[in-house]
Amino acid sequence: MKKKQETAEEEYALLERTDGDASGMSVPHENISRRSSPDPTKAGLLHELSSSAAEPAYPAGSPPPPTVATGYQSRRVRDRTTQPSLWHTKEFYVYYVIFLICVPYMFKVAHETSTKDNPNYAKIEDLLEDGFFGYKVDNSDGQYKGFRNNLPLLAKVIALYLPLSHLFRKVFVPVTPLKSPLQRLPRAYFFLAFSVVYLYFMYGNSILKILAITSVNYAIAKVGGSAPWVPIVTWVYNIAILFLNELYKGYNFSDFHESLSWLDNNRGASGGWHVHFNFTMLRLVSFNMDYYWSRQQTRETLVKEDRDRAPHNDKDRVQAPAFTEDYNFINYLAYALYAPLYLAGPIMTFNDFISQLRFPKEIPGKTLLMWLGRLVFALLTMEFTMHYMHMVAISKREAWDGNTVLQICMVGLFNLVLIWLKLLIIWRFFRLWALADGIEAPENMIRCVLNNYSALGFWRSWHKSYNLWILRYIYIPLGGTQKAALNIWPVFTFVAVWHDIELRLLAWGWLISLFILPEIVASKVFSKQKWGKWPYYRHMCAVGAVFNIMLMMIANLVGFCIGLDGVKHMLHDLFSSVQGWMTMTCCLSAIFVCVQVMFELRESEKRRGIFLNC
Template sequence: MIVEIGNMLLQQILYFFSLKMLDSRLDPSTDAKRAQKVSMGASKSRWRTFEFKVYYVMFILVVPLMIRTAISATSERNPNYARFEPLLSKGWILGRKVDNTDSQYRFFRDNMPLLAGLIVLHTGLKKAVLRTTNVRRVRFDLVFGLLFLFAAHGVSALRVLLHLVINYAIAKTLRKNYRLATFLTWVYGISTLFFNNSYRKYPFGNVLSVLTPLDGAFKGIIERWDVFFNFTLLRMISFNMDFLEKWEQVVTGKKNNSPSPSPSHVSNLKPELKRAASSATTLETICENGTTNVLLDERARMNAPHHIQDYLFANYLAYVTYTPLFIAGPIVTFNDYLYQCQQTLPSINTKRILYYAGRFVLCVLTMEFVLHYIYAVAVSKTKAWDGDTPFQISMIGLFNLNIVWLKLLIPWRLFRLWAMIDGVDAPENMIRCVDNNFSALAFWRAWHRSFNKWVVRYVYIPLGGSKNRILTSLAVFSFVAIWHDIELKLLLWGWLIVLFLLPEIFAQRYFAPYRKRPWYRFVRAMGAILNIWMMMIANLYGFCLGYDGTVHLIKGLFFTWAGLRFLMGANVALFIAVQVMFEQREHEKRNGVDVKC
């Protein structure tokens, strides 16, 4: 009896930390044939081999040492403490101070109670309205979204609405010329980023004198409307492209060029292009045999057979201003959003939502622990690492990267949790820990995953995909760089990313025939170690240590005996970590999951 309870508890813990719990799109049970194919290509388990038992011992010894070193490098006993102590704030864990110096996370952390209240207000009001009236979900989203838009950005909401109207007009007026409408959608979309960067505060009175009073009106809770407009732009382009593809399909009768639905979920789909009275309020996926299916596959929902009349301005506004995902995503396509407004997916259930909420709380508590015991951000801001060993500086940088990862993951998971409570299953943005990466290509698939999916659908595939991998990657990272910020250094960063990807792309092609050889994983590990050093140094330079700190670290690594000893030990540790990462992914494949990252 005790053994059975123990096994059940273990199964629940494993499920709690599994990929399929994190995102139903990663659940192999939704596509049995694909899961079987994936599992057949996996290697035999190495978890119980002598080699991996040695790795477990090393993990038990090294990981606590890393945490201890990071704490000692930023503690009160460190000689540099007086330099960064003024940046620390009063904490709540055992009398410790907290490193709340990161402005982005500080804004979210300080306003978390306000966000929690908004979630309760939105979901409670929506459930009450839908139960007591005949209002449709998408109509409620429209009204609440517009109210939230004006509350968030005040009078600047008019600037956002102007962009929305122009974008909608481009698609609707030029719909008969697919290429021209697509071209102008992208030209206008990208130009808005430059325009907002230069004229976000342009006075209304300079446009029309009668609008002068607006310049002194309410600016909203979030005055920097242009920062969050970048996410709005993704939804604007998504609507236009989904509408134009549907219009082409209606006019020409050809199938959509987007990824086709998985045949294991939806068979013999026939788009219902004429609105019938019976489908005036509910979208049904019509099949050959007259039955209806819920589209479990995300690619199928991207091509969901909406009526052409559903691409209305009201639905467009409801989608763009959908409150749970408005601030920072995750991003869902218009077709997927509209489908989920009319069909609740099986993944929206109490158990999954509670487990996901538990994962969110665990991440918040992890972040709080790190900020209370490892003051990496404050040290980086004051450059207070004089006299620190290369090991200490590297740990400051490593935990700084983990803080960057967590400060993005936590808001994204909160907003996705909000959407799940509201009945919309958006993609999970972070499916890998930042420390669980060895491939630059795979890293970008797992980091901000919904944005990656968006880019693949609307940029990568239309430009040729893997047929022109280098050119399409160059276009993708150029757009990603401009989307993040209008700076030349970010554009150069995007191009350098492509340059750094080339060795990995060529190595994959060269060694592909040898994947079944016993020595392959060891050679692959050597390349993975080089990849990890490259990614770490690039991110330490860009987000944590800056130029001075990165140069100081490199000099310490290569020009001191302590640094060289640490470098050799670090490479051994990375080799072990990479082997465990390889095996973890093989374990996932044995269970039918292959997320390619």
């Protein structure tokens, strides 16, 4: 038991975050860690997967260890050494020249696949719409099309919501923090009232299905309390709901009884309530597990001498249980149905959400303007890309017959870039809405998709709030890094099923799990402790990172872009001809240069005191 305690404390020590700016907010709101960033000279970095977790490594049902790891420093926390800058070396001047040649050429090649002169243009022409300045725009991505076309409506909803929310807060919410458990949270009532109206507009009478599912989940938590069966029943129930939602396409009321068929006449403006319910499912699990753990260690026990203190940092907001009185039905529904984050996240834990209601964060106007500027820039970049190249339409129609091997590779690469960009826009839009409402959710995309060389680092920087949720509620309860090679299989299987119940996504999840294994082995065999003094160690790690990137690209192309058939076609062209081998050699060389720049970017961050976990 003592050994488990020490292990948990080490996990906690790795979660310490750097201080924020003068406003008290993290810089740049992206879960910056006090410990060093992944050392670019480590090919694997598996041991850091759980470094941004928010829950200790303890089995479900056992009492959680102390929340704050006081007086303990892990060896990796103390290792904050940096390397001399390489930006102005002859080696990197060569890399700059390669960048100046390769990057514009990549855009040129990608654009050539989308022009009217391309023989495959007729296959995609019907998917294109009239755009700006006489250009055609590729608006064929269903997810982004729904967001883009409804952006004016969402803007109107926000324009209505924010003044009402701030007026309610000014009139009914005390200026001082609500430190006593006897003090109710007035904003929870406003959140719930608006969310019910909002969801009724979106889904019509289907809101009754949402309320029924959430009510049953709440009953599981309250009836079970601290009983050991609560985690099992919670997980079985919520995963079953995911499958049933998909199987019955959100259900019809008439399926339950013919007399209820009239309720099917009003499905709201959106109709497909079950499409967005996956995010709600994460919140339901969060509430049940946070409540379950709170019954074993209450906040009153945790801070006997100072129970009304404000949280020290974001980690404290997640880990410290709320007051027992806060785990009530109103707060639960306000959290599960919170309008700004309902459709797409980012994901917050229940503890964090309630903590921000009791002890509100100060979010300066300059911070909101910064994130608004970033969002506008991303939107403009997306519009330019959708007009300049039609990658989504090409992948939908598999319109690459007769294209060169390099052109096919660029279709795959820019498909990944567009997926990253669309998700960044959607997540930042809703996060900005919540920020303007005084609620800070984690930033999901903390690195560009093309600035990743580690599969584990990529997982931490892509959909970060989901990653934190996975770590807290799945990965660490299953054993954390001590059983990492085994844990990645159920973790990524759940991730695939959660996204959608499709064979290609299961293939993606299992490929990710399989492709992580070489990184695990490399991180142990070629560790910095053993090889770090070798003068060419950085270059050896770069070679390993190149193949890591290729494996990650293959897995993501299978799951989210061109599918298994498209990847087979691309790999066949790469390996079956002299042109393919030449293309692959050039691509691997270019990626090698990119990896060297990625390494130096992370060293540059460390020199500036920024220690990201990816």
